[in-house]
Amino acid sequence: MYSEKVMEHFRNPRNVGEIENPDGVGEVGNPVCGDMMTFYIKVENGIITDVKFKTFGCGAAIAVSSMVSEMAKGKTIEEALKITNDQVAQELGGLPPNKMHCSNLGADALHAAIQDYLRRQQNKTSGCNCPYCDQPLSDDQTICQPCSAQITRCPECHQPLPRNASVCPNCGKKIKPK
C-alpha cells in the first residue's frame, strides 16, 4: 500500500534525534490521533543548518518526517516556510489517500519549529533589553555585558526589571523589595 520510497524512508529514516540547544522546536499532532512529530532546527545566518526529529506514528508519519528533514536542510528560513505537506507527499511518490490528512504533518512540524525560532529571535532583539543601558539581552544573561549591570528578572514573565521596581512594567506583577 505504500510506495517503495515511503518504505525506504520508514526503514531508514534520516535525521532522527534531538538537537541540544536548538534554535527552534516545533511539535504537532498528538498520540490520541495516532501521530505526533517533534522537530528541532539549528539556524545560522538565516539558513537551516541542521534538522532533527522524533516521531510517534505510522509508516507514513515516519517517512514524511524523514523526507521533510532532508528537504529543509540547507534551505533559508523563507524557502523552508514554502515547503508544503503536498510537496512532501509528492517527493515520497505519493501517499495513500487516507494518510494525506493525518500522517502528512511534516511541513507543519517544520513550520512550527521555524515559528519558534522566529519568536526566540524577536525576544532576543526587541523583547528583552537591559533596563539600564538598553542593549539587547539574551534569555539567560544575568549580567549585562555592555554596562556590567546585574540583571534581576520578574519571577512571573521573566523580563528584566528596572532598579527598585515594585511592579513589573511588563506583566504588572508586584515585586517584593529585597
Next chain:
Amino acid sequence: MSRIYFDHANATPLLPEAYQAMLPYLRENFGNPSSLHRFGHPARQAIETARQQIAGLINAPADAIIFTASASESNNLALKGLALAYRGKGNHIIVSAIEHISILEQTKTLKRLGFDFTIIGVDRYGRVDPQTLIKAVRPDTIIVSIMHANYEIGTIQPLKEIAVICRENGVLLHSDGTAAIGRIPVDIQELGVDAYTFPATSLYGPKGAAILYLRPGIRLNPLIEGGFQERGRRAGTENVAAIAGMGKAAEICQQQLPVWNQHLNRLTRQLYDELPRRIERVIFTGHPTERLPGVVSLCIEFVEGEALLLSLDDEGIATASGSACSARTLKASHVLLAIGIDQAIAQSSLLLTLGKDNTDAEINFLLDRLPPIVQRLRSISPLYARFLKGENPYQFPAGQNHRHGEEN
C-alpha cells in the same frame, strides 16, 4: 525469507482435506443443487453432507443450519432477520459495545426502521456483566446479541449465564461465534443460545461460506428473497464448493480441536511469559483467564501499531493492530476503547492470532525479532523520550494541533 503467519483472525490457511473436498464441485459436479436431474444430485448431496458435519461439530440438529456467504451475512441475517420477524412482539434490541462491526453497523439501519437499541458496556477485561444485562432488559426487548468470544482481545463471555437471563425474560439470544469456533468447544445445546454465527474460515475452511444456526421453531425474515434455497431463509444458488469445504473442515475440527486447543494454549503461554521479560511497558488486553487460546492482544507503549506491523512484515511476520493508523477508517479499535484503554495507548496495539500450524520455532523467531523492532521505533519516538526523562508521555497542552478533532 520464511513467512510466519500470526493473523488467523483475518484469514486462515485452507485445510488440505477441505481443499480436496471442494475440487469436485469446482469441476465435474457443477450442477445446481436445486436441479432435479443427475447433475444436481451430487451438489445437493454435498450441501446436505456439509450440513450434517457442521451440525455434528456444534451438537445441533442439521436442519437448524442455514448456509450464508460470510459471518457478516450471518450476523445480518440474525439481527435484521429476527428483528423483522418478531417486531410484532417488541422493538428493543440489546447488543454489547464490543460486537463486531457487522453487528454494530446494523443498529443504524434498524433504528431507521423503528427499532430501539441499548448498547451495554463491558468491564475492563471485556466481559459483559450479567447484572448489566438484566438491568437493560425491558418488556419490549426481543433480541440480545452478544458474541461468544472477542476476536480482538480474546475474552470469552459468560454465555451460559446470559442465555439463562434471556430465556427467563423471553428474549431471543444470538451469539457471534466467529472467534470462538475452532478455538474452544462449542455445544449449542449446552450454551442455550437461539442463534449462532460462524464462518468456514474460523475452521480453516474456505472463504465464501458461513452458517447461521437457528434453533428450530424460531421465525426468520429472509434478507435475500427469491428461490427456496435454505428452506426459504436464504435465496440464491449455493456456493457448493465452499460449503463442501466448510463441512469437511468442521469434521476435521471436531476430531482435532482438543489437539489444536492444547497446542495453541502452550504457544500462547510462551508469549505471555516471555514478551514482558523482553520488552518493557507491555500491556496485555482482555481477560487473564477467561480467554481464547491463540489470541495474544497487547499494547506496546510509545510505538505506533502500524509501524510495528510494517516492521514485523519486513521480517516476514504477519500480524494485525487495532491502532487508528492501521485501520482504513482511521479510528482506533472500538473494542480497545470499550475496555477503557486510553486512546493514546490504543494506538500501540499489536494483535497476534495464532493458528494450529504455528510452531515453537516461529514463536521464538517472533520473540527474537520483536524487541529490536520496538527498540528502533522507540528510539524515534518522542513519547519514549519523554518517558525516559521522567515526564508524562501522554500529557499535552490543550489545543495542540489535533487534526481529527478539528475535522469533527
